[in-house]
Amino acid sequence: FYVQESYQEKVEVRVAELQKAVDEYSKARNEFAAKATEEQIKLLKFQRKLQDETDKPYVDHSLHDTVYNLLLEGSHRHAEQLYKDFKIPDKRYWWLKISALAEKNDWEELEKF
Amino acid sequence: MAAHLSYGRVNLNVLREAARKELREFLDRCAGSKAIVWDEYLTGPFGLIAQYSLLKEHEVEKMFTLKPGSLPPADVKNIIFFVRPKLEIMDIIAGNVKSEVKQRSHRDFHILFVPRRSLLCEQRLEEQGVLGSFINIDQYILDLIPYDGDLLSMESESAFRECYLENDQTSLYHAAKGLMTLQALYGTIPQIYGKGECARHVANMMLRMKREFAGSQNQILPVFDTLLLLDRNVDLLTPLATQLTYEGLIDEIYGITNGYAKLPPEKFIQKKQGEGGKDLPTEPKKLQLNSAEELYAEIRDKNFNAVGAVLSKKAKIISAAFEERHNAKTVGEIKQFVSQLPHMQAARSSLANHTSIAELIKDITTSEAFFDNLTVEQEFMTGVDTDKVNTYIEDCIAQKDPLIKILRLVCMQSVCNNGLKQKVLDYYKREILQTYGYEHILTLNNLEKAGLLKLQTNARNNYPTIRKTLKLWMDDVNEQNPNDISYVYSGYAPLSVRLAQILVRPGWRSIEEVLKMLPGPHFEERQQLPSGLHKKRENRTTLIFFLGGVTYAEIAALRFLSQMEEGGTEYIIASTKLINGTSWIKSLMDKLEAPPF
Numbered sequence: 001f002y003v004q005e006s007y008q009e010k011v012e013v014r015v016a017e018l019q020k021a022v023d024e025y026s027k028a029r030n031e032f033a034a035k036a037t038e039e040q041i042k043l044l045k046f047q048r049k050l051q052d053e054t055d056k057p058y059v060d061h062s063l064h065d066t067v068y069n070l071l072l073e074g075s076h077r078h079a080e081q082l083y084k085d086f087k088i089p090d091k092r093y094w095w096l097k098i099s100a101l102a103e104k105n106d107w108e109e110l111e112k113f
Numbered sequence: 114m115a116a117h118l119s120y121g122r123v124n125l126n127v128l129r130e131a132a133r134k135e136l137r138e139f140l141d142r143c144a145g146s147k148a149i150v151w152d153e154y155l156t157g158p159f160g161l162i163a164q165y166s167l168l169k170e171h172e173v174e175k176m177f178t179l180k181p182g183s184l185p186p187a188d189v190k191n192i193i194f195f196v197r198p199k200l201e202i203m204d205i206i207a208g209n210v211k212s213e214v215k216q217r218s219h220r221d222f223h224i225l226f227v228p229r230r231s232l233l234c235e236q237r238l239e240e241q242g243v244l245g246s247f248i249n250i251d252q253y254i255l256d257l258i259p260y261d262g263d264l265l266s267m268e269s270e271s272a273f274r275e276c277y278l279e280n281d282q283t284s285l286y287h288a289a290k291g292l293m294t295l296q297a298l299y300g301t302i303p304q305i306y307g308k309g310e311c312a313r314h315v316a317n318m319m320l321r322m323k324r325e326f327a328g329s330q331n332q333i334l335p336v337f338d339t340l341l342l343l344d345r346n347v348d349l350l351t352p353l354a355t356q357l358t359y360e361g362l363i364d365e366i367y368g369i370t371n372g373y374a375k376l377p378p379e380k381f382i383q384k385k386q387g388e389g390g391k392d393l394p395t396e397p398k399k400l401q402l403n404s405a406e407e408l409y410a411e412i413r414d415k416n417f418n419a420v421g422a423v424l425s426k427k428a429k430i431i432s433a434a435f436e437e438r439h440n441a442k443t444v445g446e447i448k449q450f451v452s453q454l455p456h457m458q459a460a461r462s463s464l465a466n467h468t469s470i471a472e473l474i475k476d477i478t479t480s481e482a483f484f485d486n487l488t489v490e491q492e493f494m495t496g497v498d499t500d501k502v503n504t505y506i507e508d509c510i511a512q513k514d515p516l517i518k519i520l521r522l523v524c525m526q527s528v529c530n531n532g533l534k535q536k537v538l539d540y541y542k543r544e545i546l547q548t549y550g551y552e553h554i555l556t557l558n559n560l561e562k563a564g565l566l567k568l569q570t571n572a573r574n575n576y577p578t579i580r581k582t583l584k585l586w587m588d589d590v591n592e593q594n595p596n597d598i599s600y601v602y603s604g605y606a607p608l609s610v611r612l613a614q615i616l617v618r619p620g621w622r623s624i625e626e627v628l629k630m631l632p633g634p635h636f637e638e639r640q641q642l643p644s645g646l647h648k649k650r651e652n653r654t655t656l657i658f659f660l661g662g663v664t665y666a667e668i669a670a671l672r673f674l675s676q677m678e679e680g681g682t683e684y685i686i687a688s689t690k691l692i693n694g695t696s697w698i699k700s701l702m703d704k705l706e707a708p709p710f
Contacts (some may be wrong), residue, residue, distance in 0.1 A: 032539050032542060033554060033558075036542070036543065036546055036551065036554060037241040037551075039546075039551075040546075040551040043551070061550070062548055062549055062550035062551070063546075063548070064547055064548035064549070064616065065550075071620075072126065084563070086547065089507075089544070091507060091508075091511060092507070092510065092511040092544070092548075094514060095508070095511035096511065099512070
């Protein structure tokens with residue numbers, strides 16, 4: 001329910017609504033959902049920060065797309081950080097990196113790993 | 114006339130005629146010229162009942178689609194709204210009426226609710242202050258729509274979602290009402306079998322409705338011997354699998370709505386030569402698909418691998434028939450040849466169409482992606498490694514394949530494993546949320562509620578037992594000349610249809626154990642017939658009702674059983690909706706979109 005609410009407002013309000021969702025999920029002992037929601041909050045905050053820094057739209061992309069876009073932009077540092085923070089499985093991360101670099105025709109970077 | 118409805122043992126044209134009669138009566142009640150404002154969703158189903166020509170005969174001059182704002186100008190006396198009873202729609206109507214009253218002088222407004230009027234909606238109209246503007250408020254009971262000679266559908270998109278997710282039993286009430294209408298036309302159905310919560314519910318409602326009419330006995334000789342009610346959630350696996358019949362594949366790839374498929378136009382251009390222009394048609398080609406078309410009736414239910422052979426054989430027959438003209442010598446022979454021409458030309462164009470469609474489908478079925486996907490499905494159905502994270506699914510997520518494809522596979526694995534282990538389930542869920550976005554947490558939640566995704570609670574997986582007892586997997590499947598229903602999925606026999614088959618012979622008592630493993634109660638009821646209407650018949654007719662949707666492949670399997678000599682049972686199929694895995698999962702998804710910042 002709070003999840004639905006959270007899709008109507010600005011980022012700050014959304015974070016607050018999602019925080020309520022976390023509380024409700026924990027009360028309902030739905031640990032998976034609580035954890036997933038916490039991660040979403042973390043992601044939203046991160047995207048917000050990125051958006052302010054780069055003036056490009058990041059909010060509302062999934063984690064996967066965010067990392068993909070970051071790789072396309074060449075901000076490998078941010079991408080690595082997300083990869084570690086959100087424990088993206090190696091396999092998927094490699095897929096991501098390869099397809100992003102291939103789209104960019106960045107063969108040098110591809111050579112590197 | 115709709116010839117395709119009357120070829121079977123049960124003449125469904127009777128039902129269609131009854132529906133048309135009621136429509137005509139309503140239209141005549143609004144004297145004078147009319148304009149119809151359509152709830153867009155209803156136009157498709159109505160097209161199966163009445164064409165524009167029928168409406169025209171009853172002074173319908175204009176048709177509009179329901180839109181907020183004011184109505185397009187029309188010089189007519191009556192404005193009729195054909196709508197579903199939904200509150201949002203009432204608000205739009207109120208807006209329409211208000212602006213119309215402001216602009217023009219006198220109009221008569223009418224509403225026709227399909228399938229039932231609702232007090233809530235009328236209250237909403239009253240709140241909006243327009244209820245008094247309506248001269249007629251009526252309902253048009255359209256529960257079961259004849260779709261083909263052996264097929265009825267309620268065309269209720271969200272029935273599965275409502276019944277199994279939202280616990281809303283409105284569509285079950287409509288189903289029960291629809292069955293009562295059928296019984297009024299085709300006689301009381303003496304035997305009712307069922308499996309599942311919703312089935313039990315519908316049967317209870319039917320029996321109650323019958324008691325309410327206890328005074329009037331139905332004196333019609335029963336056409337149906339048996340009614341079998343099946344919950345979709347008894348068999349969640351079948352719709353998840355990719356259908357491999359010709360019609361099933363058209364639906365999987367292009368989608369069939371209300372009997373029409375929209376196909377990419379590129380393959381059909383050669384026929385436009387006459388028009389001279391070189392520009393490519395950009396509109397998708399719309400084709401009506403039903404058994405009125407001789408060729409389609411023959412190939413629709415075949416395994417796709419058997420369609421090519423039929424098409425090439427047909428091509429030879431037709432070109433041989435055209436060659437005949439060289440042999441025609443006498444005037445009589447020529448005359449006979451000419452009289453056959455229209456029929457032959459129709460056959461030729463139908464053949465050309467289906468050859469094009471088959472080519473389109475073949476491009477896809479021979480692709481690597483299709484093959485890989487099918488291989489994984491078949492592994493799951495045979496029980497290979499269903500308790501681990503599947504690497505193919507992992508790869509698909511990593512490449513961000515369409516979400517519905519992923520969900521179909523994950524749900525299938527869950528169903529074939531009687532739930533997934535916590536670790537596996539959480540892994541998939543996390544991967545999906547991270548890749549496709551957090552908002553899908555609601556969709557995942559819905560799938561869990563509907564039982565499509567679940568956590569394995571007890572250690573035992575009963576799917577292998579079900580599979581073995583019901584012979585759901587056949588290794589030696591014959592796609593060209595099938596001897597078992599498993600041909601529709603090239604190996605997998607749809608559980609739902611197996612249940613129907615076993616019910617006839619040797620009866621459900623033989624599989625009591627397995628029935629207990631499937632969700633919901635199973636039951637049997639009898640309805641008393643007035644004396645004198647009992648009869649002994651060799652060939653039995655069964656009406657099988659899928660509550661929550663049926664796939665084209667299941668229909669094909671039932672038609673196959675109808676044709677089997679020793680079966681002796683002919684099936685008429687009814688459903689809340691014709692579905693495939695994709696449309697089904699879609700109906701369970703929640704879409705959230707944030708406003709742009």
